Amino acid sequence: MKHLLIQGGRIIDPSQGIDVTGSLLIAEGKILWLGKGEATPPQPDYDVLPAQGLIICPGFIDLHCHLRQPGFEEKETIATGTKAAARGGFTTICCMPNTSPPLDNQTVVEFIKAKSASEGVVRVLPIGCISKGRRGEELAEMGELASAGVIAFSDDGEPMLNSHLMRQALDYSRAFDLPVIDHCEDKTLTAGGQMNEGVISTRLGLRGIPNAAEEIMVARDLALAQLTGGRLHIAHVTTEGSVELIRRAKEKGIKVSAEVTPHHLTLTEERVIGYDTNAKVNPPLRTKRDIKALIQGLNDNTIDIIATDHAPHTEADKLCEFDLAPFGISGLETALGSLMSLVHSGEIDLVALIAKLTQEPAQIIGNKYGGLGTLATGASADVTLFDPNLEWVVEPKAFASKGRNTPLAGERLKGRVMATIFQGNLVYKDDSIKVKAK
Ligand SMILES: [Zn+2]
Numbered sequence: 001m002k003h004l005l006i007q008g009g010r011i012i013d014p015s016q017g018i019d020v021t022g023s024l025l026i027a028e029g030k031i032l033w034l035g036k037g038e039a040t041p042p043q044p045d046y047d048v049l050p051a052q053g054l055i056i057c058p059g060f061i062d063l064h065c066h067l068r069q070p071g072f073e074e075k076e077t078i079a080t081g082t083k084a085a086a087r088g089g090f091t092t093i094c095c096m097p098n099t100s101p102p103l104d105n106q107t108v109v110e111f112i113k114a115k116s117a118s119e120g121v122v123r124v125l126p127i128g129c130i131s132k133g134r135r136g137e138e139l140a141e142m143g144e145l146a147s148a149g150v151i152a153f154s155d156d157g158e159p160m161l162n163s164h165l166m167r168q169a170l171d172y173s174r175a176f177d178l179p180v181i182d183h184c185e186d187k188t189l190t191a192g193g194q195m196n197e198g199v200i201s202t203r204l205g206l207r208g209i210p211n212a213a214e215e216i217m218v219a220r221d222l223a224l225a226q227l228t229g230g231r232l233h234i235a236h237v238t239t240e241g242s243v244e245l246i247r248r249a250k251e252k253g254i255k256v257s258a259e260v261t262p263h264h265l266t267l268t269e270e271r272v273i274g275y276d277t278n279a280k281v282n283p284p285l286r287t288k289r290d291i292k293a294l295i296q297g298l299n300d301n302t303i304d305i306i307a308t309d310h311a312p313h314t315e316a317d318k319l320c321e322f323d324l325a326p327f328g329i330s331g332l333e334t335a336l337g338s339l340m341s342l343v344h345s346g347e348i349d350l351v352a353l354i355a356k357l358t359q360e361p362a363q364i365i366g367n368k369y370g371g372l373g374t375l376a377t378g379a380s381a382d383v384t385l386f387d388p389n390l391e392w393v394v395e396p397k398a399f400a401s402k403g404r405n406t407p408l409a410g411e412r413l414k415g416r417v418m419a420t421i422f423q424g425n426l427v428y429k430d431d432s433i434k435v436k437a438k
């Protein structure tokens with residue numbers, strides 16, 4: 001395999017504190033050399049990928065997505081989901097276990113691993129169920145799942161309502177040093193809920209989902225994490241109150257990490273006006289005030305990472321009355337463009353944003369997959385190149401994902417992934433990028 005030189009871009013690697021203009025040399029799937037300015041690479045023979053004006057950073061890591069396979073292949077497959085990931089700049093994605101059958105045993109984990117090795121274009125790391133069949137009644141074989149290679153446990157899509165089981169899960173997970181990820185929702189408060197509870201839900205005549213439904217479960221989980229010493233990860237934080245609870249828990253030394261999605265950071269409940277089923281998501285889009293708190297939470301590291309909660313559905317699934325539509329947004333391909341709006345507005349620092357998509361999720365996953373989220377010499381050559389200023393219009397029909405369910409259709413975003421390299425292979429490139437022999 002010929003060496004590849006990514007030449008003359010702004011290299012940002014938060015894991016090494018690097019922010020320089022320079023070039024990156026890749027050989028045999030690994031990062032071989034990083035040179036500042038016009039430095040000449042140590043190898044004489046390579047192809048050149050010109051990166052002037054582009055940001056070069058570690059490949060993005062998504063700790064939370066839904067690939068729908070096995071069982072819901074009409075919505076997404078590992079093949080289409082990983083292609084969507086590559087277009088979004090993600091080189092590692094962690095898939096949630098709400099498949100059919102669910103990821104609650106070794107056989108399904110092996111299926112995901114084999115399928116992603118044969119049909120996937122980026123790394124897929126499975127998340128195993130907390131409970132058997134995701135029924136919340138008895139624990140899944142966590143030890144078996146851990147040895148099969150899951151990177152976390154979650155019943156996502158469903159919260160873990162049974163506090164005793166959640167306690168046991170956090171307790172047992174300590175033996176494997178894996179996090180337990182909870183989708184925090186008190187179902188007794190959200191039954192029939194369609195959107196954020198407030199003036200707009202009343203006006204639209206839709207049943208609301210109050211912030212408290214999330215915060216009650218966040219508070220319970222934090223108490224259980226404190227009790228057990230287990231590692232808790234809170235999925236898709238959406239409310240001001242949750243951010244405050246997590247902030248205080250971290251001050252107390254409770255082992256908790258948290259994520260926020262691009263849509264909860266950039267879109268408000270007003271998107272639901274007009275009954276756009278593509279804006280129907282769980283937890284729901286909230287208010288400006290919540291968004292402000294989420295951004296503050298990211299900036300003071302209360303919220304550790306950004307994860308997409310990519311939840312693809314078919315057009316037919318969403319083409320129905322609001323009440324009947326499934327929850328979820330197809331998010332892998334619009335993530336960077338959405339998030340860059342917060343950089344352009346000065347609300348989030350570019351380097352910090354990249355850290356939340358690379359180094360920070362890598363830390364949650366841990367070391368067993370080798371250096372993820374870094375451009376350190378010898379690390380897997382997982383690299384994302386993006387143009388921070390290129391404007392483009394979201395065309396769901398052009399998505400690699402089968403899920404075209406985005407509330408951003410037809411909107412202009414500023415910031416676009418131009419190329420994605422996974423283990424040294426160019427798995428996505430924009431047509432304007434031309435790789436040349438030296
Ligand atoms: Zn969820």
Ligand SMILES: [Zn+2]
Binds near residue numbers: 064066
């Ligand atoms: Zn999810």
